[in-house]
Amino acid sequence: MSTYVLMKILESTASRYDRGLRLLTLGRLDRIYEHLTSPIKRGQKVLDIGCGTGSLTLRAAAKGATVKGIDVNPEMLSVARRRAEAARFSPEIEFAEMGVAELGSEPPESYDVVMSGLCFSELTADELAYTLKEINRILKPGGWLLVADEVRPQNPLKWLAHGLIRIPLVVITYIITQTTTHAVKDLPEKVREAGLIIKSLKPNKLGDFVELVARKPERQ
Amino acid sequence: MNLLSYIIINIVETLLRMMPLPTRTGIIRMGHPGKDSPVLLTGNYHLTIARVKRALKGIDAYLLVANSRGINIWCASAGGHFNNHSVISALKTSDIEKLVNHRNVILPQLAATGVETRAIHSKTGWKVIWGPVYAKDIPEFLHNGLKKTPQMREASFPGTARLEMAIAWAFPISLIAVLIALPFWRQSIPYLAALVWGMALLMFLAFPLYSRWLTAKGRRIGFIFFDFGRGGFQLVLWGVVLIGLIAYSLATDQFSGGFILRWGFASLVVIIVLSMDLAGSTPTFHSSLSEDRLLKVYLDKTKCRGAAFCEQVCPRNCYQANKEKHTATMPRAEQCIRCGACIVQCPFDALYFRSPKGEVIPPESIRQFKMNLLGKRLVKPGG
Numbered sequence: 177m178s179t180y181v182l183m184k185i186l187e188s189t190a191s192r193y194d195r196g197l198r199l200l201t202l203g204r205l206d207r208i209y210e211h212l213t214s215p216i217k218r219g220q221k222v223l224d225i226g227c228g229t230g231s232l233t234l235r236a237a238a239k240g241a242t243v244k245g246i247d248v249n250p251e252m253l254s255v256a257r258r259r260a261e262a263a264r265f266s267p268e269i270e271f272a273e274m275g276v277a278e279l280g281s282e283p284p285e286s287y288d289v290v291m292s293g294l295c296f297s298e299l300t301a302d303e304l305a306y307t308l309k310e311i312n313r314i315l316k317p318g319g320w321l322l323v324a325d326e327v328r329p330q331n332p333l334k335w336l337a338h339g340l341i342r343i344p345l346v347v348i349t350y351i352i353t354q355t356t357t358h359a360v361k362d363l364p365e366k367v368r369e370a371g372l373i374i375k376s377l378k379p380n381k382l383g384d385f386v387e388l389v390a391r392k393p394e395r396q
Numbered sequence: 397m398n399l400l401s402y403i404i405i406n407i408v409e410t411l412l413r414m415m416p417l418p419t420r421t422g423i424i425r426m427g428h429p430g431k432d433s434p435v436l437l438t439g440n441y442h443l444t445i446a447r448v449k450r451a452l453k454g455i456d457a458y459l460l461v462a463n464s465r466g467i468n469i470w471c472a473s474a475g476g477h478f479n480n481h482s483v484i485s486a487l488k489t490s491d492i493e494k495l496v497n498h499r500n501v502i503l504p505q506l507a508a509t510g511v512e513t514r515a516i517h518s519k520t521g522w523k524v525i526w527g528p529v530y531a532k533d534i535p536e537f538l539h540n541g542l543k544k545t546p547q548m549r550e551a552s553f554p555g556t557a558r559l560e561m562a563i564a565w566a567f568p569i570s571l572i573a574v575l576i577a578l579p580f581w582r583q584s585i586p587y588l589a590a591l592v593w594g595m596a597l598l599m600f601l602a603f604p605l606y607s608r609w610l611t612a613k614g615r616r617i618g619f620i621f622f623d624f625g626r627g628g629f630q631l632v633l634w635g636v637v638l639i640g641l642i643a644y645s646l647a648t649d650q651f652s653g654g655f656i657l658r659w660g661f662a663s664l665v666v667i668i669v670l671s672m673d674l675a676g677s678t679p680t681f682h683s684s685l686s687e688d689r690l691l692k693v694y695l696d697k698t699k700c701r702g703a704a705f706c707e708q709v710c711p712r713n714c715y716q717a718n719k720e721k722h723t724a725t726m727p728r729a730e731q732c733i734r735c736g737a738c739i740v741q742c743p744f745d746a747l748y749f750r751s752p753k754g755e756v757i758p759p760e761s762i763r764q765f766k767m768n769l770l771g772k773r774l775v776k777p778g779g
Contacts, residue, residue, distance in 0.1 A: 248479070248481040250764050250765070251765070275481035275484060275485055276485070276489075277481070277484045277485040277487070277488040277489050278484060278488070278519060280488065300421045300422075300463050300485075300489075301421075301422075302421060302422055302485075302489045302490055303463075303485055303489050305489070306488070306489035
């Protein structure tokens, strides 16, 4: 799903982000997010890292969870707040302008689920390592980590195909927004290094997008 | 790094100046830093890091590279790519807190339009100190006990910087011009490239000769290219080129209506493209593509308590702080380029933008909403 880099264009005007992203992914992302959030249960405490306009946040709230959505982009957050109000989820959802570097302020073992969609690919290597370490700290024992993101394909042929599709899209996106995203390298390894156990790993056909479900070990 | 590779980096990256070029984020050790060594933070634009490293030669310090998405610190700060979160992230996710005893971080002054010292302090405990505009002044700044002279605070546009900008524009534009001409006007390619390079060098090197007539107050007439200086600048330049063309064609016996028409048109296009954001390519004018150029900074004397943060961050030295009277004034207000750094930093909200229609743009929206490439702050009027 090389087309995800184009979301940076949509992000430059947050109000059209959702419609654009749906069009861009032909509704695929909706299905992925629906599937990704399926382990979430009523009454659980959920953190959405890089919530953007709240696509995952609202889904978790619809399942009866109490959700905190964090993002560094105030414009996206204001769209997310409007959507939450429209869906009458305001009491269950808290949005905060906060980056991953501030996860240190979250209490330890306080979340049943931490989820993140298309955010890890925007972090630097240091930030991702720190984030995964913090996720392990703030998850309750047995808690879930749910991730959907762009990854760098392992297979060299797929890597080449991914690159060829991606380069022109990256150029267009750069010209318009002067930014880009970086597909995550070795995501499963990094998740394991942080002390989490991978329960399922679903790559797409091209191997450049992955749905990852991991769990924090139960207390011994 | 030896001198040769430094020169090569400078040449190649000046040609590619319009593209971001990210480098690894994280800690770089300069010399043999210890627990009390200074910590300097900057963005991850490759050329910036090469230049800062060179300036820091022989000094023991930690250089903390934060994510500015490979964009230079000023553009990244004004465009929202380098903000509070970038700085907090670098301070918290690197191991810098384990390496030094103090909590003082020196940031480039030009980041002041995108980074709030208060937010950094309250969220990390680190105190931000605004360093000089240019990396070359860092050693003297450190030597002087972190004090800046007025020269260290001012962004200027000397010959070397103008040459850099000329090359930075000429290279990509001549490349595009060649690609466009390739299928149907192949014999013109060397002349076309020479035209682009010649015009770019002329425009930027001669900048001090005409810059006094350029005004940022130009209204939108017709279309955007002719905004700056009410279009007169481009027309005068085109007139000069046309006279040159006629003289050249007469001297070389090529004079014909078709020749003048073709090259007259080509040079007009080149002039328009090159001057599209001439103002924004200088550090001494605000971009002509942005509506912010029409704003004016107002100083509310009743709120000002002379904290003098404005004086410390203004890259045009507009302010004069009076430490005894606890007030600031703007004796050089006409130099303002509307970067907004003073508004973002004022701890008493004593500064704000006012639009030509008299609307007040509160400091909060300048802090929160940065400009995108189209020069629009991501904020709706009244919202």
